[in-house]
Amino acid sequence: MSILLIDSYDSFTYNLRHLVENATGAHVLTIHNDSYDLPREKESLNKLVGSVDAIVIGPGPGNPDSAQDVGIIPYLFETFPKTPILGICLGFQCLCLAHGCTLGYLEHPVHGQISRITPIDRNSLFRDFDTDFDSVRYHSIYISTVTDDIIPLAYSEDQCLMAAKHAQNLHFGVQYHPESVCSEMGSKLVSNFWALVEKRETVPIRDSHLLQTEPLIKHFKTTLEYDYKYEKIPKVDILSACERFPDPLLLNSALSPGEWSIIGLPEPGRSLVVGNSREAGLTVGTWKGETKAHSDSLWSYICNHMSQRYYEPTIGDPELAKCPFVGGFIGFLSYEESIPLTVNKITSGPTPSTRLCFVERFIVSNDKHTFVVSIRPRDKEWIQQTKSQLQTCSEPRFLSSVKAKVEKPDKKSYEKSFYDCQKYLHAGDSYELCLTRQTKVHVPKTVAPWELYKCMVKNNPSPYSCYLDFGDARLLSTSPERFLSWNNQLSQMRPIKGTVKKHPQLTYARACELLKIPKEIGENLMIVDLIRHDLYQMLKEVEVTKLMSVEEYQTVYQLVSVIEGRLQDSIYTGIDLLRHSLPPGSMTGAPKKRSVEILCHLEDRIPRGLYSGVCGYWSVNNHADWSVIIRSLFNYEDDLCSTGTTRCFRCGAGGAITVLSTCEGEWDELNLKLDSVLGIFS
Template sequence: MILLIDSYDSFTNNLANLLEVNAGQKVVTIRNDSFEPETYEEFFHSYLPLFEYVVVGPGPGHPSIESDVGIISWLFRRYRDNPDLTAVPILGICLGFQSLCYEFGNEVSRLTQVKHGQVYEIHPISEDTILGDGTFKSVRYHSLYVENLNDSIIPLAHCYETDGKKILMAVKHKELPFYGVQYHPESICSSNGDCLISNFTNMANVYNQKFRPEALGINLTNLPKGLIEDHAISEKSLISDGLFADTTKKQDISLKKFQLGSGILPIDICEHLYKKNKRANFILLNSASIPGEWSIIGFPIDNETEVITHSLDEASAVKSSSYGSHESTKIELKDGQTPWKYISDKMATKFISRDRIKKTLGNYHSRNLPFFGGYLGLISYEEGQHILLDKLEPISSTPTPDLKLAFITRFMIYDHLTNDWFVVSIRENDAEWVESFSEEAAGIEKVDIDSIPFTVADLCEEADKVSIQYDFPSQSIYKDQFEKCQEYLHSGDSYELCLTTQLKISLPSYIQPWDIYKVLTLRKNPSPFSCFMEFDDCVLISSSPERFLSWKDDNEGKKLVELRPIKGTVRNTPDVDINAATEILKTPKEMGENLMIVDLIRHDLFEFAQDVQVSQLMSVEEYKTVFQLVSVIQGKNIKPGYSGIDVLHKSLPPGSMTGAPKKRSVELLQQIESMQSSGPRRGIYSGVVGYWSVTDDADWSVIIRSTFRYTNDKANKAGNDTWRIGAGGAITVLSDLEGEWEEMKIKLSSALQAFK
């Protein structure tokens, strides 16, 4: 067995996979604070001897700061101060490399030219072949470096900066079986990582056969129960076993397939319903442009459809209400229960297998509908991991909604590829409604585009146009925020920080959200993941271009999880074609940002999937208004006991909206973003919106290029509602203050144009 010590890094699971594949051994991962200082000796004598070798992984911070490295520094000192002890072989990666050098008397300093996500040639300089033969390329993620080694540490490799300066990349201890590399062998863009692990494993085997034969062949099955489980990072499913076992009861499914003439689109259906009912009693997920393929219109039923709400202001409870009702039931969560577990348990009773649908409906279409009823809704940024709850401030005078999910049983779906429409119900004995609504849809007319104003301001009465107010973020405060980001990037606390801020818009309360959606979608920015959701306590109007995460069955009936991060955007203008956009986007800064998120997502997926592949790496894609640098990461063979909802929970907030390492970056951003008047709570912005079908298929997009409001926003004024628009950008060591401010201002101003 191999022991991997994690320092809250966002690439650790990638390293664990690299070890398991190339060493052929079980990897047990603990964190550097899994043991308390008073139990370090117990760790040393009872725990450490069980492993053939130790890998000390990367992470944020400096090796001299105890809270950054925990037991790691103590372990190296234990061997340093007791040279007669038989050592367990240790391989240090990045922070592990720096800790090895530091604890044996070498200085760890800040780099002049920090490298985060850049590929460099590594040049071995020793006869020791642990790194492999000859020069190879690998990825650097580090703000700190080691130079001027003393005679206890032997250099094994360097790389060279553009100015010719040598940077130490690999070392070994002169006597002990300790090695370290500064580069990241587990990155998707690194070569020779497999060679390093294979060679180190062979070295450790030879050493152990000679000095530690008792450590060979130990495995989990012959360990005292609880010894590993008490300290290892646990892999606990959020969902009980058998969640998606098919029900034996007959499932009522009513479906009508047809086509509508005259180019009728989902927005035309919704406009018809809005005029008919005098309100927006629908939820729309509208793929209004490529690469979206489906649009879903959910029809909540007054006083029947359940809406689940969770707020971090009341973290220990969820609320259940019926759509259209102002009454709700507060449900206290049981000890250890989370809203995620609560929702998962609810879904367990609703599951409908694809086989059952096929038996009920036959071959109803050339491909499966993505949604057969289930949850439609949104999840805020703060509902994700690593948020410091004691630092949150309510945005709303009532509990701020962080999760809103409506369980939809009646819905309409549009296939953009075939132009087929489907009206579907999974309610009991609802075929009559399906038939009736299908007939109603056949008479719907297209929205008169000439009736849609060009801006939201045109929705105001003339006298009220002056009441539209914009609260822009402070440029001087942004400068201070940028400098704080740079300090943390140079100190080794983060590789990338996605700094965001919000613009507040005050609009007359009589302006209806649906009218705003029509302006944004028909006049301004059709998008692949457009949506309209109006709940009792919040409204979201999104024109997001970025899919966050989807899961569905592949051709073999196994679950396939996919994430599609975007990092790098260029406007699509007449003077910028695909070649020009590629030249702009394929730069060290843009590619470094994208690479960091790809490696972070691979780490997230490896916790749940046995097979993680990058099927598309930093490709430039063309859209109507922009070119974007897009990667696609897929997880296959989901581990037993897990589901896509586990992946969603553990992957939030989206890595493209945080940075890496994620935990430290989220905590730092919460502190830094509190400097602006918008406060330390992003709310709905940079969360996710989408669906989770009763068939256990789902698709969630990142909430960017969106506007939203809370019904009881504290910033509301008499007769006016506050709408919020978020914008941000990835700050790296290659970022320029003026450039980042202008980019953020352009994003906010671009969104603002729709309101002026």
């Protein structure tokens, strides 16, 4: 038994697939709505439909009256009247439109909001639904008039049609999203639909149009080339420790929930450096050594490198054994690394999109002790020398002020883009758009980037702070947001959506009241559903372990959710999740693909660069932790806005625009986030 699922490039499709699989036990085949070129490939599509028991048409951005947005969907309703079909959101609208109903635009679109659904026919789809139920809605378009061919099945509290069926065919649809984490009775709805399907012994055909994700790593090969050795000393100030070495790569957990700070210590001419850029492709070389172009892709190269070097050391110290990093890649991937966008040039040469350094010598520190570690064989002498250097550390010194020229975003330009966002949201092209702007900070070259970072982390300590200087690209981050962490059993994502500024009169209880409002809840819920979709592409078990919890940071309160996925017994590993989840959904909006394209246009094709990308590590024991690059400064050595005497640092900031947003409120939030970084400049 099998079901064909039509994906309209939505960011919730794989949540729906998971729901359908669990509710029916059927094998689900997935294709995009534009996978087949009709009428040229009509015979091939007909053959695929003939091999399944039913069709589920998922949600998606756009208008059901637009051929570009719906692809093959109208053809399915027209050509297969006897094939059971269940349409969700866009699929529901296409069903109604195919039978003469008319569409309208809601005066107040409903995106990520919970509605009370009332069935008026408790047979078929709503059989055994004893009461009304809550479900999440994401739509700007509604069915304004209904023909005799369409029979209404349910309404919302605002009398919007929420479900319907065709008068003769087994074609059904619901406007709401039964697959959302906050929707009730979704599984029951799908199982009721499946009960109406006349099952048969079907053999799903093999078709090149089916969506499949191949794992990046088939298996890890354990290496014998490493030898984990360490020395333990009392805790050393992490900033002071960095100042004892020429090229530290610092991942600094300066605040809970971060636990371990890591200083990677690359070796000139020896440590592997992998770089990538859209213009020049992959480069491979050594730290401050020769670099050469490589014909492989970034993902293929780093996965092949790591798959040959799996290493799980036995660590005698129980405290150090809890540290997930045992050597491996440290670095960053930019926003544009994973998406095919045409953006303007901001550097004279190829713009670095990825920089990763493979470190074998490093220092790790928690709130009690500092450890000097090497996985290189016969490296005791270096460990002892480094231990001696750390024992002579003094307290770090900070600049009293940093003078720089700051070019903040233009408010009128932002206002225009904000109202353009509203047009797209009201038209149904997106549910949420994370609109951003960049600030340029012109810093005298007499001020070392390290001094800037020290001021930043003193002013705004955060759990995912970092200082990564690769020479041609520098990242100074005080990010509070984990993007993705993983080990061999579990993955975790911690999206942040919803921010209020701290002040002496603002209590935690009051912050909760300000953040637990429909606008903020809608923003967070959309990203939670998006992340579940990203994980369900590859994993069977995904759980929201924390939903919209308020967390306190140095300068703000923020609304945080936690989503975990089970990797144990999966053919996929964490690196698959990373590749297919980029760029971070909290920095794009939903649906992700359409939102990214819209945002590129609204942001005047200025590349976000490192901002909105991710930074962190991937350890040889297949543990990893990546944060979202926000609250950060970054610089390219050949930035077109740098001069002979000044270095141009860029600082991105923005927020999620929804139909409930106000321009003034979003502008204030953008500046609040900017100020957490720019407060060090005078």
